Amino acid sequence: DAGITQSPRHKVTETGTPVTLRCHQTENHRYMYWYRQDPGHGLRLIHYSYGVKDTDKGEVSDGYSVSRSKTEDFLLTLESATSSQTSVYFCAISDSSSQETQYFGPGTRLLVL
Amino acid sequence: AQSVTQPDIHITVSEGASLELRCNYSYGATPYLFWYVQSPGQGLQLLLKYFSGDTLVQGIKGFEAEFKRSQSSFNLRKPSVHWSDAAEYFCAVGARYNTDKLIFGTGTRLQVFP
Numbered sequence: 001d002a003g004i005t006q007s008p009r010h011k012v013t014e015t016g017t018p019v020t021l022r023c024h025q026t027e028n029h030r031y032m033y034w035y036r037q038d039p040g041h042g043l044r045l046i047h048y049s050y051g052v053k054d055t056d057k058g059e060v061s062d063g064y065s066v067s068r069s070k071t072e073d074f075l076l077t078l079e080s081a082t083s084s085q086t087s088v089y090f091c092a093i094s095d096s097s098s099q100e101t102q103y104f105g106p107g108t109r110l111l112v113l
Numbered sequence: 114a115q116s117v118t119q120p121d122i123h124i125t126v127s128e129g130a131s132l133e134l135r136c137n138y139s140y141g142a143t144p145y146l147f148w149y150v151q152s153p154g155q156g157l158q159l160l161l162k163y164f165s166g167d168t169l170v171q172g173i174k175g176f177e178a179e180f181k182r183s184q185s186s187f188n189l190r191k192p193s194v195h196w197s198d199a200a201e202y203f204c205a206v207g208a209r210y211n212t213d214k215l216i217f218g219t220g221t222r223l224q225v226f227p
Contacts, residue, residue, distance in 0.1 A: 042217040
């Protein structure tokens with residue numbers, strides 16, 4: 001299994017509070033991704049990174065920001081959480097060495113009350 | 114528009130029966146195709162992938178998939194299902210050197226009866 005960890009694994013928070021999710025990899029892969037998974041929608045890309053300090057928006061980026069100051073860490077921040085952001089969040093990594101195949105972390109289950 | 118369709122939301126089979134999960138895609142470039150499996154409460158695990166070459170691809174856990182360009186399909190098959198195969202299965206399509214554009218289907222939930 002690819003060395004990908006996510007923290008926290010579960011979080012309950014209140015509407016309006018800031019939340020940061022962390023993805024950590026030990027594979028030294030260039031690309032990192034944040035997805036959210038919701039019933040009936042599959043996985044939807046929030047943001048991705050193609051290198052340190054290089055990030056771009058995905059399909060559902062509104063309300064989210066990201067940062068990548070080191071190759072191994074990719075942070076997802078909800079500046080002011082809303083109930084619509086209740087979801088399961090997955091981090092993924094890929095690289096030319098994996099033929100761009102994306103490998104996924106275990107997920108973070110977030111509940112916004 | 115680029116898209117992936119998994120027409121079956123939920124499939125139920127008996128243990129030992131054969132299985133086929135459907136995946137159709139719409140993609141302008143030459144596609145890379147993937148099948149992932151997700152067990153309850155777990156992340157996604159790669160089952161198999163097609164990049165080029167032989168259109169019949171073998172994966173882990175006894176699964177295979179066939180790329181049919183003329184039908185824009187990449188159906189997943191298994192000749193004999195085991196109870197441990199109960200999970201959700203996702204088809205995805207992307208393109209080389211365009212790694213941000215991995216598009217997922219909405220998933221098919223497989224239930225296996227003994």
